[in-house]
Amino acid sequence: MKLFIGNISWSLTNESLKELFEKFGEIEEAVIITDKFSGRSKGFGFVTFVNDEDAEKAIQEMNEKEVDGRPLTVNKALPKKEFKKDFQKRY
Numbered sequence: 411m412k413l414f415i416g417n418i419s420w421s422l423t424n425e426s427l428k429e430l431f432e433k434f435g436e437i438e439e440a441v442i443i444t445d446k447f448s449g450r451s452k453g454f455g456f457v458t459f460v461n462d463e464d465a466e467k468a469i470q471e472m473n474e475k476e477v478d479g480r481p482l483t484v485n486k487a488l489p490k491k492e493f494k495k496d497f498q499k500r501y
Contacts (some may be wrong), residue, residue, distance in 0.1 A: 411467035412487040416454045419478030424455075431457045435464025446495060450467065456487055 428440035
């Protein structure tokens, strides 16, 4: 299961994001999305767990948890098409 991680501190790296979540289970991938021109973090990323139960536990434990002074937003990642629809409804 792939999780969306929002409100990430600028100081986090892909490796530190992985370390933050691997206590909940095996991770396939942890990536912070960066600007293609500047290389700077966009403040969000994704963590993909091997096991769905581990991902659910990470959501429960990490959503709104403060990391580097910022409360994380952690939830199931939506496919890009669904994300766009959801975003347009909200904004």
